[in-house]
Amino acid sequence: MSRFAWRFLPGMAVVCGLLAAETRAETCKLQLKRLPPRGEIFTPGLLTLPPAAPQDPGVEYVWRAVSPQSFFMQIMAKGTKNPQETEFLKIVRKEPKYNSPQPIRGVVTLGSDKYCFALDAKDAKAGGYNRLYFDLKHSGDLSDQKPIDAAAGDEKEPANPTNVAQFPRVDLVVNADGAKVDYSFYFQVYWQDAGPFKYASASLTAAVYREGDITLDGKKHHLILVDANSNGRFDDPITPVETTASTGGAIYHTPGDTLLVDPDLKNVESVGYSRSSTYDHPVSKLLAIDGRFYDAKFTAAGDSLTLTPCRAPLGRVTTPHEGLQALLYGDLGVLRITCDKSQPLVLPAGKWRLLEYTIDRTGWQPPPAAAKEKEKETARPSAPEHSLLTALWEAITGQSDSAEPVMRNGPTMVAAAATMACPTVQVRAGETVTLPFGPPYKPVVTAFPMDAKQARLQLSLVGAAGEACNNLLVNGGRPPKPQFTIKTPKGEVVQSGSFEYG
Amino acid sequence: MPSELAEEYRITVRMTAGPFDVKDKAESTLRRAELVPPKAEKKPDGSADQDGEATF
Numbered sequence: 001m002s003r004f005a006w007r008f009l010p011g012m013a014v015v016c017g018l019l020a021a022e023t024r025a026e027t028c029k030l031q032l033k034r035l036p037p038r039g040e041i042f043t044p045g046l047l048t049l050p051p052a053a054p055q056d057p058g059v060e061y062v063w064r065a066v067s068p069q070s071f072f073m074q075i076m077a078k079g080t081k082n083p084q085e086t087e088f089l090k091i092v093r094k095e096p097k098y099n100s101p102q103p104i105r106g107v108v109t110l111g112s113d114k115y116c117f118a119l120d121a122k123d124a125k126a127g128g129y130n131r132l133y134f135d136l137k138h139s140g141d142l143s144d145q146k147p148i149d150a151a152a153g154d155e156k157e158p159a160n161p162t163n164v165a166q167f168p169r170v171d172l173v174v175n176a177d178g179a180k181v182d183y184s185f186y187f188q189v190y191w192q193d194a195g196p197f198k199y200a201s202a203s204l205t206a207a208v209y210r211e212g213d214i215t216l217d218g219k220k221h222h223l224i225l226v227d228a229n230s231n232g233r234f235d236d237p238i239t240p241v242e243t244t245a246s247t248g249g250a251i252y253h254t255p256g257d258t259l260l261v262d263p264d265l266k267n268v269e270s271v272g273y274s275r276s277s278t279y280d281h282p283v284s285k286l287l288a289i290d291g292r293f294y295d296a297k298f299t300a301a302g303d304s305l306t307l308t309p310c311r312a313p314l315g316r317v318t319t320p321h322e323g324l325q326a327l328l329y330g331d332l333g334v335l336r337i338t339c340d341k342s343q344p345l346v347l348p349a350g351k352w353r354l355l356e357y358t359i360d361r362t363g364w365q366p367p368p369a370a371a372k373e374k375e376k377e378t379a380r381p382s383a384p385e386h387s388l389l390t391a392l393w394e395a396i397t398g399q400s401d402s403a404e405p406v407m408r409n410g411p412t413m414v415a416a417a418a419t420m421a422c423p424t425v426q427v428r429a430g431e432t433v434t435l436p437f438g439p440p441y442k443p444v445v446t447a448f449p450m451d452a453k454q455a456r457l458q459l460s461l462v463g464a465a466g467e468a469c470n471n472l473l474v475n476g477g478r479p480p481k482p483q484f485t486i487k488t489p490k491g492e493v494v495q496s497g498s499f500e501y502g
Numbered sequence: 503m504p505s506e507l508a509e510e511y512r513i514t515v516r517m518t519a520g521p522f523d524v525k526d527k528a529e530s531t532l533r534r535a536e537l538v539p540p541k542a543e544k545k546p547d548g549s550a551d552q553d554g555e556a557t558f
Contacts, residue, residue: 364521447532
């Protein structure tokens, strides 16, 4: 099965390296594809998928993979200077005559350049922000631009004080590291112009992607390259950001672009709830395809991709946790790996650190009823079913049989993000090392004093390597609420209850 | 609130997470904060809100 194709028997690791070294570099051209123009569909609070998608499953894939550039702007009183407009004022040379007394001005980066834009009202009396001026010519002159208007009926929802405008797809040419590249985006804005705090939240979402085929070792692979962070270029790697313990010790990453390799276009739903499918690769200087590792060179324009066999020596990693998929980073780049506990996974030798992981155990079934009943007996006071004591227990704990996970066909998974506590994994050529991440998880309670007499408790689940869980699903739902008991050193119970998810 | 309770408490957590192993009876210690049992408001169904939150 291809999704596990880059698992090899230990003895094959060296052979794999030799074969890869004998393969020459391959370059493929990636053609520009645009998403459809936005239809006149209005969904409050949600950027709608343009129509015409059904006949092109690739569009659905791209739509799921892309994230917008977002802007939050305060709407100032008329005549009041907005400090958020400083950058706009540096770029703009001339502005149109606005209908709105409080136009919204901003700057967006596309490719290598910054573009100014302004949001205005189509009609001065009606107000709102249903007109977009965008510096398509990159001249700094917004007065020279034809205004882009939201489709009629998109901009107002009378029952809701928050207003939304979605604009038609915008096409332009951007400069990506000196190359002139066709590009497209969708733009939308929400605004709140009533109440004490007036603001607008705008977003720009890529409406273009690259597509092509590459042949590696005689096998053709279908590639879709997505400007997943909607910044007009296609070569952005994920960049890990390590924080110090004093600021929480979390390791997060900046958004990067995405390369889909052989996506199953007939099964869009396989993209999954975690968006970490086996064909979803972060743009990186190292790629793994069909068990081979390649040094990858993307262009900013996304028009070509060159893959050269990686000559790094190979080692192996293993994990006891079935269904573990992780994002690792190191000097060689960022890699998404998919493991199972049955056999080691080949990985280039070097130092690797965890960014994040999921363990997917979808399909898991709880123990048989008899065993479950036994668990209940040990966890609860012994009492007949439906007794007064049972009802009292449920009232105290807020937990009843109905609160336990309902058998559904939903996912069973846990996700976690790295912290600086997670150790570096040293992969040595020809050797196997065990990834230290995953269960058992340790509940850690942190108390935040609210005042002299009360504290707020926060529960986090910490994995074996110090990673912090950020999602947990059992058959599509949350597991029973964690229970807590607070005791004095003498064993007196001060308080007990349950934690709420949220 | 008794003064002898002001310095340190032991917090015990129990939870189950399907197939994922969670250490039972994990303990944390609370210091430098005083606690009083929150006055839980009864809901129409007889249950009560509890203080505390979990982050996932």
